[in-house]
Amino acid sequence: WRHDSMDCWTDYVQPNNFFIDNCMRDFRGWDVSCLGEVHDISFQELAGEFAQSPEDWHRLREMYKNTHDRQVIANYGERFGYSRLQNYDFLFTADPTRCRVIEVWRRESKPRWRCHDWNSGEVYKIDTEDYHELVEIENERRLQEASEMGMPSDEVPLIETEWFIDNYWYFYYLSPWGDVLREGETPYEHKSHPYVFKAYPFIDGEIHSFVADVIDQQRYTNRLIMLYDWIMRASAKGLLLFPEDCKPEGMSMEEIADEWSRFNGMILFKAKPGVPVPQQVANNCTNIGISELLNIQLKFFEEITGVNGALQGKPGFSGQSAALYNQQTQNATTSLLDLLDSFSQFVKDAALKDVKNMQQFYDARRKFAIHGKNAYVEYDPEKIKDVEFDLSIMESTSTPAYRMMANEILLQLYQQRAISVEMLLEHGDFPFGDQLLQSIKAQREQLEQGQQPEGISPELMQQAQQGANMAAVNKLYDAMRGSAAGESE
Known part of the structure; x- marks a missing residue:
C-alpha cells in the first residue's frame, strides 16, 4: 500500500546503504551470492512491520534501547567484525530517532526432491522432510485405489522424484545486535532478490570509475591552475x-x-x-606557457574520453557544416555506446522484475492508458499470469527535428492522396491531433445518422493556432472538411 493504492512500486536505493558480494566476477552480476541494504526507519515503522503481538512490541523496545550507544555497539561489533567508513557506520545510525535494520539476501542451498506428477503433469520441488507424506503416502494411496478398481499397477500415474541440491534465495532482516527480525525464502515467483543494480565499469571484481582514465589529466590540470593562481598572487x-x-x-x-x-x-x-x-x-606574468599547457590537457580530455564539444552542445566554428557537426556528435556517441547500452540493460532488468511482480500480485483486471495516445489496454490476470514473455525497450528518437521531418513526410503523402486524414492524425505528432481525430470521428457518426455535421469548435482552433504552424493547421482543417464532404457524397 502506498498513496492509498496497492500497486507495484520501484524504490531508489542509496548506494551508501547498499552492499554486494565481493566474490562477484561476472560484469552482468549473475554470480552475486550476497547483497543487501541498510535501512534507517522510525520505531513506529519498525513496530508496524515486525511486531505481530504485544510481546513482539516489548521485545523490539528492549532490543533497540541501546542501539544509539556508540561505545556499546563498537565493543559488540568487534566480536564479528565491525566495518565503518568515514562518517558512516554499518551498525548504528547518526540520527538518534531512527532504528537500524539490516536486510540481507543470500543464495543458499540444501537437498530437496524434484517431483514430476504424471497425473497432473506438474513439476515441483519439496523438502526432504516432506518426502514421506507428499510422495510415498500419495503413491501408496494411488496404487491402493488402482488395485481396488482392477487397474494394473504399471499403468498407475505415480509421482516420480529426483534428489538434487537446490539453490535458492533466502532473506534476513537483522538488528545491529544480530537478532533475526524476520527470515524466509524469497516470496517472489521470479525466485530472485528484489534488487536491480549495475556496476559499470566492472572489471575483474573491481568497480572502476568512468572517469578513471582522465584522473591523471585532471590532477595535472588542477596543479597548473593552482600554479597559475600562486604566481598571480605572488606577482x-x-x-x-x-x-x-x-x-x-x-x-x-x-x-x-x-x-x-x-x-x-x-x-x-x-x-x-x-x-x-x-x-x-x-608585472605581467601571464605569458609563461601555462595557458598552452592547460589547452593541451583539456584536449587530452576529449581525446581520451571521446566526449567532444559537439556532444556537449558547444557551438561549432564559423563555416562548419551541419553534416560535419552531426558526424562529430555521432562519433562521440559511438565511443559512449558501451556505457549507454549498459544503462539500457539496467533499465530493462528493472522493468523485467516489475512485470514479473505485476504478473504475481495483480489479481484483478486493470485498465492502463497508453502514453501519448487516447487508447487503453486491459490487463487480465487469468490470461497473463503464467505467460512467459520477452521484454524489449527501445530508446525514443522523437526529437523536435525528427517530429518535424515526420510531419512533413506525412503531409506530403496526404497531398498525394496516399493516406487518409485519419492515418495522418494517428501517425503524426500534432499537439491537437487527438482532439481533431475525435472531431472527425464524431462528424462521421453524425453523417451516418443523417445529421448535419458541426464545424470545429473555436477552442480547438485557438489551441491549434497557439501550438502549431498556421499553414499546417489550415492543411489539416481542409483535409478534415474534404473527408467530411467525401463521406456525405
Whole structure:
C-alpha cells in the first residue's frame, strides 16, 4: 500500500546503504551470492512491520534501547567484525530517532526432491522432510485405489522424484545486535532478490570509475591552475615605488598612497638631481606557457574520453557544416555506446522484475492508458499470469527535428492522396491531433445518422493556432472538411 493504492512500486536505493558480494566476477552480476541494504526507519515503522503481538512490541523496545550507544555497539561489533567508513557506520545510525535494520539476501542451498506428477503433469520441488507424506503416502494411496478398481499397477500415474541440491534465495532482516527480525525464502515467483543494480565499469571484481582514465589529466590540470593562481598572487600588481627623498613636506605616506590612486589626483614635490621620480610596477606574468599547457590537457580530455564539444552542445566554428557537426556528435556517441547500452540493460532488468511482480500480485483486471495516445489496454490476470514473455525497450528518437521531418513526410503523402486524414492524425505528432481525430470521428457518426455535421469548435482552433504552424493547421482543417464532404457524397 502506498498513496492509498496497492500497486507495484520501484524504490531508489542509496548506494551508501547498499552492499554486494565481493566474490562477484561476472560484469552482468549473475554470480552475486550476497547483497543487501541498510535501512534507517522510525520505531513506529519498525513496530508496524515486525511486531505481530504485544510481546513482539516489548521485545523490539528492549532490543533497540541501546542501539544509539556508540561505545556499546563498537565493543559488540568487534566480536564479528565491525566495518565503518568515514562518517558512516554499518551498525548504528547518526540520527538518534531512527532504528537500524539490516536486510540481507543470500543464495543458499540444501537437498530437496524434484517431483514430476504424471497425473497432473506438474513439476515441483519439496523438502526432504516432506518426502514421506507428499510422495510415498500419495503413491501408496494411488496404487491402493488402482488395485481396488482392477487397474494394473504399471499403468498407475505415480509421482516420480529426483534428489538434487537446490539453490535458492533466502532473506534476513537483522538488528545491529544480530537478532533475526524476520527470515524466509524469497516470496517472489521470479525466485530472485528484489534488487536491480549495475556496476559499470566492472572489471575483474573491481568497480572502476568512468572517469578513471582522465584522473591523471585532471590532477595535472588542477596543479597548473593552482600554479597559475600562486604566481598571480605572488606577482607585483600596481606596486608603487616612491623614493624617500621625493616625499613632500606636510604629507604622510598614507596620504600619498591615497592621492596616487585617486582619480585626477596630484602630488606636489620638489625634484632633486639624481633622485628617480616615483613609478608604479605591474608585472605581467601571464605569458609563461601555462595557458598552452592547460589547452593541451583539456584536449587530452576529449581525446581520451571521446566526449567532444559537439556532444556537449558547444557551438561549432564559423563555416562548419551541419553534416560535419552531426558526424562529430555521432562519433562521440559511438565511443559512449558501451556505457549507454549498459544503462539500457539496467533499465530493462528493472522493468523485467516489475512485470514479473505485476504478473504475481495483480489479481484483478486493470485498465492502463497508453502514453501519448487516447487508447487503453486491459490487463487480465487469468490470461497473463503464467505467460512467459520477452521484454524489449527501445530508446525514443522523437526529437523536435525528427517530429518535424515526420510531419512533413506525412503531409506530403496526404497531398498525394496516399493516406487518409485519419492515418495522418494517428501517425503524426500534432499537439491537437487527438482532439481533431475525435472531431472527425464524431462528424462521421453524425453523417451516418443523417445529421448535419458541426464545424470545429473555436477552442480547438485557438489551441491549434497557439501550438502549431498556421499553414499546417489550415492543411489539416481542409483535409478534415474534404473527408467530411467525401463521406456525405
